[in-house]
Amino acid sequence: MNQYWIAVLGTSAIAFALKYSGHSVPEKWLSHPRIQKVNSLIPIALLSALVAVQSFTEKSKLMIDHRLLGLSVAILALLLKAPFPVVVLSAALSSALLYNLNN
């Protein structure tokens, strides 16, 4: 099995295990405010890191390219309170435009 299949099956198995165990543990176990706090911060950390790595790296190298324009447009769209599909589409369109002009 290659890395992609391991990732698909492993992610799915753990995702279900997390959901199911949540349905099976007593509520008071996880109600500690610090646990709740950490749980709300983890997505912020991981998603921000993913945005950065997907925008500014290529393999293990740092790189500034057409994706910077896409990200900037996405930030602008979010600041203007655009809905999610508009954010994604405007980023894709601007990035594609710059890429096609350069190539």
Place this chain on the structure above:
Amino acid sequence: MNRISSINGPTLRDSLSVSLTVGAYGVAFGAAAVANGFSVLQSCLLSLLTFSGASQFAVVGVLGAGGTALSGIATASLLGIRNGLYGVIMAPRLKVKGFKRIVAAQITIDESTGVALGQEVRSPEAMRQGFWLTGFGVFIFWNLFTLAGALGAQAMGDIRAWGLDSAVPAAFLGLVWPRLKTNSDRALAIGCAVFAIAMTPILPAGLPIIATAFIAVAVGLRK
């Protein structure tokens, strides 16, 4: 749930509108998965079996950046912890056992929990209907749209010419944006972004992303 006529109208409307809008993002996921090297089948299986948007985007993002399966699974699973917490919240409200609990667990995500809790002011029955309707609704649309996005991306060829390499980080940004409520949230986000970029040339692929979870734990426990 047994009699259609007993479904609360406003609850049905809320559930359907959330299901359709959120399900449509499945296009972005299907396209992102294929753009990052997953096959159409693997993309669809992720939506069917993992069924948690942020986790799915994360695992394709990490592997697409050259990370190992292990770092992809770890990152995705950390993002899936909150579904477990939703399960803790929903279990005493749904009170289901056996096979029904397995089904309930699989559709326990941001949207089903969110809509359910939003219906609580109407009635406990509306709350349960909101959970099931939204859970099944998102499941159906998310999977259909994933297939569409994966097939679409496969037909595109050079994904950069279509802007897909920017659509993926924009989707992540759209997911994290509503969570940035305070200045310390924003500082954490920027700090983790800078950390991940700075560590990319040094650490093996995937690790710079997962390492930021420890920053979140440190910040969360300090307060």
